[in-house]
Amino acid sequence: MSILARNLPVAALGVAGALALAACGGGGTSAGPTGSAATTSGGKTKVTMWTHNAGNEVELKLVQQVTNDYNASQDKYEITVQAFPQASYNDAVVSAAASKNLPCLLDVDAPIMPSWAYAKYLQPLTVDAKLTDPLLPGVKGIYDDKLYSVGFYDAALGILARKSVLEDNDIRIPTVDQPWTLEELDAALAKIKASGKYDYPLSLATGWTGEWYPYAYSPLLQSFGGDLINRTDLSTAEGVLNGPQAIKWGQWFQGLFKNKLANPKESVDGTDFVQGKAAMQWAGSWSVGDAIKKYGDDTLILPPPNLGKQPYIGAGSWQWGMSATCQTPEAVNGWISFALQDKYLSAFSEQLGNLPASAGAQALGKKFKEGTKESTYLELARKYALIRPPTPAYPFIAKTFEKAAADIIAGANVQDTLNAAVDAIDKNLAENNNYQ
Known part of the structure; x- marks a missing residue:
């Protein structure tokens, strides 16, 4: 659960349902009939994403919008969103990891990330530091001095x-x-x-x-x-x-x-x-x-x-990372980099009521704009935030x-x-x- 984002599921499939989905929905880069990477009719390589947002209509819609825009912005990859209820999401990931059937792109609750990195569910990201340096410290998932995950918002x-x-x-x-x-x-x-x-x-x-x-x-x-x-x-x-x-x-x-x-x-x-x-x-x-x-x-x-x-x-709240088995890291790093535009970070903040991850996103929005009551939470995050212990x-x-x-x-x-x-x-x- 990430109480930080208040993403409590409205409905849940339960663990059994999640495991069933895990068994049929992973694989990172989708495989074609001959074992090669599956492609769309337009020649794009298909890439699978998993998210815990099945019970959160607002956030799921935002994730889908970013994905649609990213898919339209380039001609190499087609990312497909598969949503799980939050209550059973972690179980689905663990099950899929055991069978080496993880998707390429998946979200992870920030304090859990070191455990998944240690278990080799994840591989480090190569997102340009120029994009991540301006972000709030709490949205960057660091383990063993490497960047494993990046979030689009934080909470305080x-x-x-x-x-x-x-x-x-x-x-x-x-x-x-x-x-x-x-x-x-x-x-x-x-x-x-x-x-x-x-x-x-x-x-x-x-x-x-x-x-x-x-x-x-x-x-x-x-x-x-x-x-x-x-x-x-x-x-x-x-x-x-x-x-x-x-x-x-x-x-x-x-x-x-x-x-x-x-x-x-x-x-x-x-x-x-x-x-x-x-x-x-x-x-x-x-x-x-x-x-x-x-x-x-x-x-x-x-x-x-x-x-x-x-x-x-x-x-530290929900963040995005890349599975260790992903064969198309360019797609994952590209999607995350694309999503770090201020206009998207502002939309996540405004619609979810969570902290904007960048100063640019804060300036674009209204809820946490400098001088508002809500902006006090940003001051608190910058001055007093401490991540939960970064240990597996x-x-x-x-x-x-x-x-x-x-x-x-x-x-x-x-x-x-x-x-x-x-x-x-x-x-x-x-x-x-x-x-x-």
Whole structure:
């Protein structure tokens, strides 16, 4: 799941359906009856693309438009889009990789990319650096010092709030350069709770699960000074996920729910703020449009708090890469390069509500244009974004952290829970020779 792009599927075929599609739809460059590359009636080589966007009509339409335009722009390749529901997409890729039947072009959730590169599902891209250098750092998938994937947008987290609520409770309005400290945040939540006007002062969207947990909650851990893994050599979680700063995070995080400052069992729609049930929400850039529709100029986008070390938010959303078995790399690199035009990047940002990947795309659009409320999210991404650990172990780390965070929310002993998470992560690393 990529909660960053809010691409939750409207309908799903299920894993079995995805695997069936995988069995008949891969192959990268489509093969003809004699085993040679299949061609169109016009002589173009057919190339297959896979995307997770079957449940996201808006994004799928944008991907198809870019592909149609690219196909019309040159006479060598014809790229065909095949869409999967997001819930079963990763399973389809893994199955196809095992049978060496991957398509040439496929999208990948940014934190998963190192795992796919390590497993040799992917090969590096050769997109011109002149096209990628101006992009937001979070849209470039780097592993082992090589570019494996490129995204067309990013997302950012911030605190949605209302100016009137903060002023009524005599709470300082933080700025990008001067976020709330831990003490200020705690005091603000206490004041709002004391007002008695809200079910909970803060929404943490606990109804969203999966990748949301490490994306949303590990930056709070990192702000305390902990982390999911030691980033120096990516060989252990000992001392960073269960050290003193991590314990402080866990106790504070648990206290939010224990003291009824946040709801441990929110609904999956994540709309407590716009429904008036919560005074503030830890929310992504995809949520700000609904907030502004509801509260207008009263809407505030506040920076992440400084909980001890410095503020952090996550970075990295869905990106595009090339399978290791692709025999037409020119087509993949060409399609990605073509898609990085500002007009396309602007369209993805405007229609999906995600951050424009380039300054040119920002200037073309309206939602994130300099001076708008939404542009605050771009400032936050540039100043405080931290990618999730770029290790092939990340999928395992993410699931382990999700369980640990859920257990802490439910009231489990913080030290024991984090120790167990560290033991599980380090065991996985050891069993895989630290993915070297």
